[in-house]
Amino acid sequence: xxxxxxxxxxxxxxxxxxxxxxxxxxxxxxxxxxxxxxxxxxxxxxxxxxxxxxxxxxxxxxxxxxxxxxxxxxxxxxxxxxxxxxxxxxxxxxxxxxxxxxxxxxxxxxxxxxxxxxxxxxxxxxxxxxxxxxxxxxxxxxxxxxxxxxxxxxxxxxxx
Numbered sequence: 001x002x003x004x005x006x007x008x009x010x011x012x013x014x015x016x017x018x019x020x021x022x023x024x025x026x027x028x029x030x031x032x033x034x035x036x037x038x039x040x041x042x043x044x045x046x047x048x049x050x051x052x053x054x055x056x057x058x059x060x061x062x063x064x065x066x067x068x069x070x071x072x073x074x075x076x077x078x079x080x081x082x083x084x085x086x087x088x089x090x091x092x093x094x095x096x097x098x099x100x101x102x103x104x105x106x107x108x109x110x111x112x113x114x115x116x117x118x119x120x121x122x123x124x125x126x127x128x129x130x131x132x133x134x135x136x137x138x139x140x141x142x143x144x145x146x147x148x149x150x151x152x153x154x155x156x157x158x159x160x
Contacts, residue, residue, distance in 0.1 A: 059112065061094065061096075061112040061113060062113070062115065062152070063150065063151050063152040064085045064086065064087050064152065066085055066086050066151050066152070067083055067084075067085040067149050067154055067155060068085055068129075069084040069156070070083050070149050070158045072147060072160065075135070078136045078137040078138050078140060078141055079141060079160075080135050081133060081134050081136060081147055081149070081158075082132070083097055083132055083156070084130070085130050085131075085149075085151055086125055086128045086129060086130065087115070087128045087130055088122075088128075088152075089115065089116070089120040089121065089128065090120045090121055090128060091120045092113040092115055093114050094113065095111075095112070095113045095114075095130045095131070095132045096113075097111060097132045097133070097149065098112055099134075100150065102144075103148075105145040106144070107136075107140070107141075107146070107147045107148070108147075108150060109147065109148070109149050109150070111130075111132065111149050113130055144160065145159060145160055146159045146160065147160075
């Protein structure tokens with residue numbers, strides 16, 4: 001008699017599970033009851049950014065004084081363009097290579113840095129040294145035979 005009662009309880013509990021599959025208590029049934037999303041016509045879709053929200057960013061950072069070295073280092077997905085140069089004075093920050101465009105088969109980048117506010121001493125060339133790099137993928141390098149980095153006083157180029 002002892003094993004009969006637990007077996008009877010187990011059979012009754014398991015038979016109730018068959019009804020739970022169709023029950024609203026089953027969380028898997030929630031997915032089936034959700035309405036399918038309506039497809040949106042791309043022509044009638046509102047834009048994420050309206051024309052009033054668009055702004056044009058004007059580059060305010062000046063070019064660095066000179067470019068001393070340019071290197072193109074290959075990677076698995078393209079290359080890294082690295083440039084080293086000198087600022088006109090100490091304290092330059094926010095250094096970046098900004099893409100200016102394409103001239104023929106040459107990709108042109110500008111070497112820009114934000115000057116420090118207030119008066120800054122000139123310092124030695126070693127203390128004014130700046131380095132910036134930009135990652136280029138295979139699509140950026142397609143059809144490009146040379147890359148040129150432009151500074152205020154000079155420019156340097158590297159070929160692929």
